[in-house]
Amino acid sequence: MSSLRNILHKINKAFNRELTSSKVAKDRLKIIITQDRFDIDYDTMHGLQEELIAVLAKHFDFADNSVHVSLKNRGNSYVLVADFPHSEPPNGN
Amino acid sequence: MGKVIVVTSGKGGVGKTTSTANLGTALSLLGNMVAIVDADIGLRNLDVVMGLESRVVYTSMDVIDGRCELERALVRDKRVDGLVLLAASQKNSKDDIQPRQMKSICSRLSENYDFVLVDSPAGIENGFRNAAAGAQEGLIVTTPDVSAIRDADRITGLLQHMEIEPLNLVLNRLSPEMVRRGTMVSQKDVLSVLSLDLIGVVPEDKGVIASTNRGIPLVHTKNSEAAQAYMRIAKRLIGHQIPIPEFREKNFFSSLLQRFSRVK
Numbered sequence: 001m002s003s004l005r006n007i008l009h010k011i012n013k014a015f016n017r018e019l020t021s022s023k024v025a026k027d028r029l030k031i032i033i034t035q036d037r038f039d040i041d042y043d044t045m046h047g048l049q050e051e052l053i054a055v056l057a058k059h060f061d062f063a064d065n066s067v068h069v070s071l072k073n074r075g076n077s078y079v080l081v082a083d084f085p086h087s088e089p090p091n092g093n
Numbered sequence: 094m095g096k097v098i099v100v101t102s103g104k105g106g107v108g109k110t111t112s113t114a115n116l117g118t119a120l121s122l123l124g125n126m127v128a129i130v131d132a133d134i135g136l137r138n139l140d141v142v143m144g145l146e147s148r149v150v151y152t153s154m155d156v157i158d159g160r161c162e163l164e165r166a167l168v169r170d171k172r173v174d175g176l177v178l179l180a181a182s183q184k185n186s187k188d189d190i191q192p193r194q195m196k197s198i199c200s201r202l203s204e205n206y207d208f209v210l211v212d213s214p215a216g217i218e219n220g221f222r223n224a225a226a227g228a229q230e231g232l233i234v235t236t237p238d239v240s241a242i243r244d245a246d247r248i249t250g251l252l253q254h255m256e257i258e259p260l261n262l263v264l265n266r267l268s269p270e271m272v273r274r275g276t277m278v279s280q281k282d283v284l285s286v287l288s289l290d291l292i293g294v295v296p297e298d299k300g301v302i303a304s305t306n307r308g309i310p311l312v313h314t315k316n317s318e319a320a321q322a323y324m325r326i327a328k329r330l331i332g333h334q335i336p337i338p339e340f341r342e343k344n345f346f347s348s349l350l351q352r353f354s355r356v357k
Contacts (some may be wrong), residue, residue: 018273020275021275022282025278029243
Protein backbone atom coordinates (compact mmCIF):
# COMPACT_ATOMS: atom_id res chain seq x y z
CA MET A 1 0.00 0.00 0.00
CA SER A 2 2.75 2.42 0.96
CA SER A 3 4.73 1.56 -2.20
CA LEU A 4 1.64 2.35 -4.28
CA ARG A 5 1.36 5.68 -2.51
CA ASN A 6 5.02 6.24 -3.23
CA ILE A 7 4.55 5.60 -6.94
CA LEU A 8 1.48 7.84 -7.05
CA HIS A 9 3.47 10.55 -5.29
CA LYS A 10 6.25 10.24 -7.85
CA ILE A 11 3.84 10.37 -10.78
CA ASN A 12 2.14 13.37 -9.24
CA LYS A 13 5.51 15.01 -8.71
CA ALA A 14 6.56 14.35 -12.30
CA PHE A 15 3.43 15.97 -13.68
CA ASN A 16 2.95 18.73 -11.14
CA ARG A 17 4.61 21.87 -12.49
CA GLU A 18 4.24 23.57 -9.11
CA LEU A 19 6.96 21.29 -7.82
CA THR A 20 9.71 22.04 -10.35
CA SER A 21 13.11 22.62 -8.79
CA SER A 22 13.23 26.15 -10.20
CA LYS A 23 10.05 27.01 -8.29
CA VAL A 24 11.55 25.53 -5.14
CA ALA A 25 14.75 27.54 -5.76
CA LYS A 26 12.80 30.76 -6.17
CA ASP A 27 10.82 30.20 -2.97
CA ARG A 28 13.94 29.30 -1.00
CA LEU A 29 15.76 32.36 -2.36
CA LYS A 30 12.97 34.69 -1.28
CA ILE A 31 13.19 33.40 2.27
CA ILE A 32 17.01 33.27 2.39
CA ILE A 33 17.45 36.78 1.03
CA THR A 34 14.79 38.22 3.30
CA GLN A 35 16.55 36.70 6.31
CA ASP A 36 19.95 37.94 5.12
CA ARG A 37 18.74 41.48 4.59
CA PHE A 38 16.77 41.81 7.78
CA ASP A 39 19.10 39.67 9.82
CA ILE A 40 16.26 37.67 11.33
CA ASP A 41 15.89 33.93 11.53
CA TYR A 42 13.37 31.77 9.73
CA ASP A 43 11.22 31.10 12.83
CA THR A 44 10.75 34.80 13.54
CA MET A 45 9.76 35.47 9.93
CA HIS A 46 7.45 32.49 9.91
CA GLY A 47 5.89 33.56 13.23
CA LEU A 48 5.29 37.05 11.85
CA GLN A 49 3.57 35.55 8.82
CA GLU A 50 1.36 33.33 11.03
CA GLU A 51 0.33 36.28 13.21
CA LEU A 52 -0.50 38.41 10.19
CA ILE A 53 -2.60 35.58 8.76
CA ALA A 54 -4.47 35.20 12.07
CA VAL A 55 -5.32 38.92 12.18
CA LEU A 56 -6.30 39.32 8.53
CA ALA A 57 -8.26 36.06 8.39
CA LYS A 58 -10.87 37.69 10.65
CA HIS A 59 -11.73 40.12 7.85
CA PHE A 60 -10.77 38.51 4.56
CA ASP A 61 -10.97 35.20 2.74
CA PHE A 62 -7.73 33.89 1.40
CA ALA A 63 -5.94 30.60 1.03
CA ASP A 64 -3.29 30.21 3.74
CA ASN A 65 -0.74 28.74 1.36
CA SER A 66 -0.95 31.70 -1.04
CA VAL A 67 0.26 34.20 1.55
CA HIS A 68 3.79 35.51 1.22
CA VAL A 69 5.56 37.93 3.53
CA SER A 70 8.89 39.35 2.42
CA LEU A 71 11.21 42.30 2.77
CA LYS A 72 12.17 44.25 -0.28
CA ASN A 73 14.98 46.68 -0.74
CA ARG A 74 13.92 50.11 -1.97
CA GLY A 75 17.04 52.20 -2.27
CA ASN A 76 18.34 52.68 1.25
CA SER A 77 15.34 51.30 3.09
CA TYR A 78 13.56 48.00 3.42
CA VAL A 79 9.85 47.60 2.88
CA LEU A 80 7.80 44.83 4.44
CA VAL A 81 5.62 43.41 1.67
CA ALA A 82 2.78 41.06 2.58
CA ASP A 83 0.89 39.41 -0.27
CA PHE A 84 -2.55 38.14 0.67
CA PRO A 85 -4.21 37.18 -2.61
CA HIS A 86 -7.96 37.50 -2.08
CA SER A 87 -9.85 34.35 -3.00
CA GLU A 88 -12.73 36.27 -4.63
CA PRO A 89 -13.08 39.82 -5.91
CA PRO A 90 -14.25 42.26 -3.19
CA ASN A 91 -18.00 43.10 -3.39
CA GLY A 92 -18.42 40.20 -5.79
CA ASN A 93 -17.57 42.36 -8.81
CA MET B 94 37.69 61.31 -16.92
CA GLY B 95 36.77 57.70 -17.59
CA LYS B 96 34.49 55.45 -15.59
CA VAL B 97 35.86 52.98 -13.07
CA ILE B 98 33.65 49.88 -12.85
CA VAL B 99 34.21 46.98 -10.46
CA VAL B 100 33.18 43.54 -11.72
CA THR B 101 32.23 41.44 -8.74
CA SER B 102 29.98 38.62 -7.51
CA GLY B 103 30.72 37.42 -4.00
CA LYS B 104 30.72 33.79 -5.08
CA GLY B 105 33.62 32.42 -7.10
CA GLY B 106 33.35 30.70 -10.44
CA VAL B 107 30.37 32.63 -11.83
CA GLY B 108 32.32 34.31 -14.64
CA LYS B 109 33.77 37.56 -13.29
CA THR B 110 37.06 37.18 -15.13
CA THR B 111 35.42 35.98 -18.35
CA SER B 112 33.01 38.91 -18.15
CA THR B 113 35.80 41.43 -17.48
CA ALA B 114 37.88 40.11 -20.40
CA ASN B 115 34.96 40.08 -22.82
CA LEU B 116 33.46 43.42 -21.80
CA GLY B 117 36.88 45.09 -21.86
CA THR B 118 37.54 43.72 -25.33
CA ALA B 119 34.04 44.59 -26.54
CA LEU B 120 34.30 48.17 -25.24
CA SER B 121 37.62 48.68 -27.02
CA LEU B 122 36.27 47.09 -30.23
CA LEU B 123 33.59 49.80 -30.01
CA GLY B 124 36.33 52.42 -30.07
CA ASN B 125 36.94 53.13 -26.39
CA MET B 126 40.25 53.32 -24.56
CA VAL B 127 40.00 50.55 -21.95
CA ALA B 128 42.16 49.42 -19.03
CA ILE B 129 41.34 46.14 -17.31
CA VAL B 130 42.79 45.60 -13.86
CA ASP B 131 43.25 42.23 -12.19
CA ALA B 132 42.57 42.81 -8.51
CA ASP B 133 42.85 39.15 -7.57
CA ILE B 134 46.28 39.48 -5.94
CA GLY B 135 47.94 36.09 -5.47
CA LEU B 136 45.61 34.23 -7.85
CA ARG B 137 45.92 36.10 -11.08
CA ASN B 138 43.87 34.89 -14.03
CA LEU B 139 42.87 37.79 -16.23
CA ASP B 140 46.18 37.70 -18.14
CA VAL B 141 45.60 34.02 -18.99
CA VAL B 142 42.01 34.55 -20.16
CA MET B 143 43.24 37.43 -22.35
CA GLY B 144 46.15 35.33 -23.69
CA LEU B 145 48.64 37.91 -22.40
CA GLU B 146 50.45 35.87 -19.73
CA SER B 147 53.76 35.82 -21.63
CA ARG B 148 53.80 39.61 -21.89
CA VAL B 149 53.37 40.41 -18.21
CA VAL B 150 56.56 41.92 -16.79
CA TYR B 151 55.29 44.24 -14.07
CA THR B 152 52.23 44.09 -11.83
CA SER B 153 50.17 46.53 -9.78
CA MET B 154 52.39 45.62 -6.80
CA ASP B 155 55.46 46.96 -8.67
CA VAL B 156 53.60 50.21 -9.31
CA ILE B 157 52.55 50.50 -5.66
CA ASP B 158 56.07 49.78 -4.42
CA GLY B 159 57.54 52.29 -6.85
CA ARG B 160 59.54 49.76 -8.90
CA CYS B 161 57.81 50.79 -12.11
CA GLU B 162 55.78 53.65 -13.59
CA LEU B 163 52.07 52.90 -14.07
CA GLU B 164 52.16 53.35 -17.88
CA ARG B 165 55.11 50.95 -18.18
CA ALA B 166 53.33 48.25 -16.17
CA LEU B 167 50.40 48.17 -18.59
CA VAL B 168 50.36 45.25 -21.04
CA ARG B 169 49.02 46.10 -24.48
CA ASP B 170 46.47 43.66 -25.93
CA LYS B 171 47.57 41.58 -28.94
CA ARG B 172 44.43 42.04 -30.98
CA VAL B 173 42.76 45.34 -30.19
CA ASP B 174 44.24 48.83 -30.03
CA GLY B 175 43.43 50.90 -26.99
CA LEU B 176 43.08 47.92 -24.65
CA VAL B 177 45.57 47.42 -21.80
CA LEU B 178 45.88 45.07 -18.84
CA LEU B 179 47.31 45.77 -15.40
CA ALA B 180 48.21 42.33 -14.02
CA ALA B 181 48.06 41.22 -10.40
CA SER B 182 51.10 40.02 -8.52
CA GLN B 183 51.28 36.28 -8.06
CA LYS B 184 53.77 36.46 -5.19
CA ASN B 185 51.87 38.77 -2.88
CA SER B 186 48.67 38.40 -0.89
CA LYS B 187 45.47 40.40 -0.76
CA ASP B 188 46.62 42.03 2.47
CA ASP B 189 49.72 43.55 0.85
CA ILE B 190 47.64 46.23 -0.83
CA GLN B 191 45.61 49.05 0.72
CA PRO B 192 42.28 50.43 -0.57
CA ARG B 193 43.82 53.92 -0.97
CA GLN B 194 46.60 52.49 -3.19
CA MET B 195 44.06 50.79 -5.43
CA LYS B 196 42.01 53.98 -5.48
CA SER B 197 45.03 55.95 -6.63
CA ILE B 198 45.78 53.47 -9.46
CA CYS B 199 42.15 53.56 -10.67
CA SER B 200 41.96 57.32 -10.57
CA ARG B 201 45.22 57.70 -12.51
CA LEU B 202 44.06 55.19 -15.11
CA SER B 203 40.73 56.98 -15.52
CA GLU B 204 42.63 60.09 -16.67
CA ASN B 205 43.71 58.28 -19.83
CA TYR B 206 41.12 55.56 -20.33
CA ASP B 207 37.38 55.81 -21.00
CA PHE B 208 36.72 52.64 -19.02
CA VAL B 209 38.65 51.03 -16.19
CA LEU B 210 37.25 47.56 -15.42
CA VAL B 211 38.44 46.07 -12.14
CA ASP B 212 38.15 42.28 -11.88
CA SER B 213 37.42 41.59 -8.21
CA PRO B 214 38.41 38.41 -6.38
CA ALA B 215 35.67 36.22 -4.90
CA GLY B 216 34.68 36.83 -1.31
CA ILE B 217 33.68 39.88 0.70
CA GLU B 218 36.95 40.49 2.54
CA ASN B 219 39.98 42.70 1.86
CA GLY B 220 40.46 41.61 -1.76
CA PHE B 221 36.94 42.64 -2.67
CA ARG B 222 37.19 45.87 -0.68
CA ASN B 223 40.40 46.81 -2.46
CA ALA B 224 38.88 46.04 -5.86
CA ALA B 225 35.84 48.19 -5.12
CA ALA B 226 37.78 51.02 -3.44
CA GLY B 227 38.36 53.05 -6.60
CA ALA B 228 35.10 52.22 -8.40
CA GLN B 229 32.21 54.55 -9.13
CA GLU B 230 29.99 51.86 -10.60
CA GLY B 231 29.53 48.13 -10.21
CA LEU B 232 28.69 45.16 -12.39
CA ILE B 233 27.45 42.24 -10.35
CA VAL B 234 27.81 38.90 -12.10
CA THR B 235 25.63 36.00 -11.05
CA THR B 236 24.57 32.61 -12.38
CA PRO B 237 21.03 31.25 -12.02
CA ASP B 238 21.68 29.19 -8.89
CA VAL B 239 20.62 29.73 -5.30
CA SER B 240 24.07 30.25 -3.77
CA ALA B 241 25.32 32.67 -6.45
CA ILE B 242 22.11 34.72 -6.25
CA ARG B 243 22.28 34.88 -2.48
CA ASP B 244 25.89 36.10 -2.64
CA ALA B 245 24.96 38.64 -5.32
CA ASP B 246 22.42 40.13 -2.92
CA ARG B 247 24.99 40.22 -0.13
CA ILE B 248 27.56 41.98 -2.33
CA THR B 249 24.87 44.44 -3.51
CA GLY B 250 24.32 45.52 0.10
CA LEU B 251 28.08 45.99 0.64
CA LEU B 252 28.51 48.04 -2.56
CA GLN B 253 25.50 50.21 -1.67
CA HIS B 254 27.06 50.82 1.71
CA MET B 255 30.25 51.94 -0.07
CA GLU B 256 28.03 54.31 -2.11
CA ILE B 257 28.95 52.69 -5.41
CA GLU B 258 26.15 53.21 -7.91
CA PRO B 259 24.66 52.46 -10.33
CA LEU B 260 24.93 48.74 -9.81
CA ASN B 261 23.94 46.55 -12.73
CA LEU B 262 23.36 42.82 -12.93
CA VAL B 263 24.89 40.48 -15.50
CA LEU B 264 23.03 37.16 -15.47
CA ASN B 265 25.55 34.66 -16.75
CA ARG B 266 25.27 31.06 -18.00
CA LEU B 267 21.50 30.99 -18.43
CA SER B 268 20.24 27.84 -20.14
CA PRO B 269 16.90 28.53 -21.90
CA GLU B 270 16.28 24.82 -22.21
CA MET B 271 16.64 24.23 -18.45
CA VAL B 272 14.41 27.23 -17.71
CA ARG B 273 11.74 25.72 -19.95
CA ARG B 274 12.00 22.36 -18.20
CA GLY B 275 11.67 24.08 -14.84
CA THR B 276 15.12 23.05 -13.64
CA MET B 277 16.64 26.54 -13.66
CA VAL B 278 15.33 29.85 -12.32
CA SER B 279 14.40 32.30 -15.07
CA GLN B 280 15.65 35.82 -15.70
CA LYS B 281 12.32 37.07 -14.29
CA ASP B 282 12.72 34.97 -11.13
CA VAL B 283 16.23 36.36 -10.51
CA LEU B 284 15.02 39.94 -10.92
CA SER B 285 12.09 39.32 -8.58
CA VAL B 286 14.51 38.44 -5.76
CA LEU B 287 17.39 40.86 -6.39
CA SER B 288 16.90 44.64 -6.28
CA LEU B 289 19.15 45.33 -9.26
CA ASP B 290 18.81 46.59 -12.80
CA LEU B 291 19.60 43.96 -15.40
CA ILE B 292 22.18 45.04 -17.98
CA GLY B 293 22.41 41.74 -19.81
CA VAL B 294 21.84 38.01 -19.94
CA VAL B 295 24.66 35.79 -21.23
CA PRO B 296 23.47 32.37 -22.34
CA GLU B 297 25.41 29.23 -21.42
CA ASP B 298 27.96 28.71 -24.19
CA LYS B 299 30.49 25.89 -24.43
CA GLY B 300 32.62 28.21 -26.57
CA VAL B 301 33.75 29.98 -23.38
CA ILE B 302 35.97 27.01 -22.46
CA ALA B 303 37.49 26.87 -25.97
CA SER B 304 38.13 30.60 -25.95
CA THR B 305 39.84 30.38 -22.55
CA ASN B 306 41.90 27.43 -23.82
CA ARG B 307 43.22 29.63 -26.57
CA GLY B 308 43.40 32.87 -24.63
CA ILE B 309 41.16 34.66 -27.12
CA PRO B 310 38.15 36.42 -25.57
CA LEU B 311 34.89 35.07 -26.96
CA VAL B 312 33.79 38.43 -28.40
CA HIS B 313 36.31 37.84 -31.21
CA THR B 314 34.22 34.82 -32.27
CA LYS B 315 31.37 35.22 -34.69
CA ASN B 316 28.12 33.28 -34.29
CA SER B 317 28.52 32.86 -30.55
CA GLU B 318 25.39 33.87 -28.64
CA ALA B 319 27.42 34.64 -25.52
CA ALA B 320 29.77 36.87 -27.55
CA GLN B 321 26.80 38.76 -28.98
CA ALA B 322 25.37 39.12 -25.47
CA TYR B 323 28.66 40.64 -24.24
CA MET B 324 28.73 43.03 -27.21
CA ARG B 325 25.21 44.18 -26.33
CA ILE B 326 26.18 44.74 -22.67
CA ALA B 327 29.18 46.82 -23.82
CA LYS B 328 26.86 48.93 -25.99
CA ARG B 329 24.48 49.44 -23.06
CA LEU B 330 27.48 50.54 -20.95
CA ILE B 331 28.20 53.31 -23.45
CA GLY B 332 24.59 54.41 -23.33
CA HIS B 333 22.90 52.61 -26.25
CA GLN B 334 19.31 51.59 -25.59
CA ILE B 335 19.18 47.95 -26.63
CA PRO B 336 16.40 45.67 -25.40
CA ILE B 337 17.41 42.44 -23.65
CA PRO B 338 16.22 39.57 -25.85
CA GLU B 339 14.40 36.52 -24.54
CA PHE B 340 16.66 33.55 -25.15
CA ARG B 341 15.05 30.65 -26.94
CA GLU B 342 16.18 27.12 -27.27
CA LYS B 343 18.13 26.48 -30.40
CA ASN B 344 16.39 24.50 -33.09
CA PHE B 345 18.15 21.77 -35.00
CA PHE B 346 19.32 23.96 -37.88
CA SER B 347 20.71 26.83 -35.85
CA SER B 348 22.61 24.47 -33.58
CA LEU B 349 24.00 22.71 -36.66
CA LEU B 350 25.04 26.05 -38.14
CA GLN B 351 26.70 27.03 -34.88
CA ARG B 352 28.55 23.72 -34.71
CA PHE B 353 30.31 24.46 -37.98
CA SER B 354 31.30 27.99 -37.09
CA ARG B 355 32.41 27.38 -33.50
CA VAL B 356 36.01 27.78 -32.31
CA LYS B 357 37.47 24.35 -31.77
